[in-house]
Amino acid sequence: MLRYAIRRILLLAPVLVGLSIIVFAIARLLPGDPVQLAAGPQATKEEIASLSRELGLDRPLLTQYWSYVTGLVAGDWGQSILTRRPVWEDLRIYLPATLELVVVAMGIAIAVGMPAGLVSAAYANRWPDYLSRVLALGAISAPRFFLGLVMQLVFAMWLAWLPLGGRFPIVDIPPPAVTGFLTLDALIARDGGAFWLALKHLAMPALALSLSPLATITRMMRASTLEAMTQDYVLTARALGLSRRLILFKYVAKNAASATLTVIGLYFGWLLAGTVLVETVFDWPGVGLYATKAIATQDFMPLMGVTLICGALFTLVNLVVDLAYGLINPKARYA
């Protein structure tokens, strides 16, 4: 297992290098001259040329790429025009917010979706199955921002149970940042009130974000469970007296989960980059909202930073999935 893990981690390096090349290339290929943009509309040719030299943009591409990469490693991710702060500083604030949202949303999707898929398959073509299939189809079909709006209407406007948006009340003092996850930080600070507040803010956006992975995981789990239940080892287990419950929740579940795991990894990465809509609807101060604002103002450095960090996290999550796959499926370790 250790050798398998090391091999997987080593494979990460070329992916990250490739990612940095792509991000760098896109920034150079995009229309619009960043120097002109930075110098302002009234700048003369000489001013632009001197700024270009100052920024190092007159040097060969390879040199530029090298200084970009070494800058990344040293924590220099450029400056945001909009926030007037280093991108790295911005990401340190916004990224944990998005991660918290995505982690909780995926947590909900996995915790509900996998058992729902198992039960759905166990009751194939009976009412629990029909119910879960109809709900899953609905959750997949409804657009996330629409679900978000409906939830806001019901839970925030009518029932007034949950706040309309945001991550924490502006008037309250958040717990000291340790992990950047407000819920965790509140727990670390032993502040029950803050935890409850953070949770209430988190509930709706996390739920809205979780619905489509939840539905997909349910359907994947159902299909792979049905497939696993036709396997010979299930007949052998039945022939030797094991109970249906043990066969389903132990022997079939583990086999079915390994197929579903791939989807979970993909969805995780997809959610990281796809929180834009939900963050906009719920005014959640995360990377998605940051990126949207950066796009609107042609603010390149934050965009490159967000792309890079989302790409890196995507590959990292898939590494975790690969490792989990190795845990579940012993054969994969030797492949």
Place this chain on the structure above:
Amino acid sequence: MALVEIENLHLAIRAFEGEAQVLAGVDLAIERGEIWGLVGETGCGKSLTGLSISRLVSSPPARYPKGAIRFDGRDILAADEAEMRKLRGRRIGMIFQDPTTNLNPAFRVGEQMIDVALHAARVDASVLGLDAKASARARRAAARALAVRLLERVGVARAAERVDDYPHQFSGGMRQRVLIAMALIGKPDLLIADEPTTALDVSVQAQILKLLHELAREQGLAILLITHNLGVVAQIASHVAVMYAGRVVERGAARAVLKAPAHPYTQALIASLPRAGAARGSLVGIPGVVPNLFSPPAGCRFAPRCPLAVARCGEAPPLEAAGAAREVACWRAERAA
């Protein structure tokens, strides 16, 4: 009273085209310590007979319109799932054809064996040699020790280490040994082995058959060996039953049946075995095709392909004694020994 008694068993399975009469008169009686070979070609119902003893044929779509199965005096066809589970794994062990797919790839072999042992011990605490009040941990430890002992018994070298291996770390023959150990961990009285050697190469086949033979002798285990391979039967079976299109057409002592088959189908089956040294192009088949089970012929189901068929064959022949050690269902069979 025999350990297993199957009398005139009928089994019908509903399908899109109608209801297939897949079993139409299976008669078997297996005593402790006997090895019965159940032979016949693909689709004759031999596997369904084996699965029926453990009630593993899902009904619906299947139903048992006629006949009886008794295991140690118990009426199997009237038993519910809970009663059957008490027999499965404990009194009746089963192994199947393909050892690569019958072990769960995601679990260590020991884990799978332990679960079977724990199940058997819930039915009968003596399986683990502990009293019913033993702690879960003690029972698990005993189950594991039993798994190691059984792996040793079926010839898995370094069993104490290999018990923690995954199925893909074993060869095909070794996996079948693991499955045999798993089927025997509940100390069953009957082992149903459905084509246990078909997926293995010939030298491994012989080892597995030898192992089954030894186990039957040592433990007084009855074995129902389901196979299409008469050679396998000749190697280890004490008795043989020949099935054709859902019926037992001939049964008796293996030596008698194989040496001097009385039923025309058994004769044809034995004549069609390829022999070493025979002339090129001398392969013999059985002319005609297996009957359609949705509308089987009335009377003897082999009659349409039988060279000896007469008018009377339109009426089903009963399974009757032909000599001391055999019974045959054929109007034309020699009744004298």
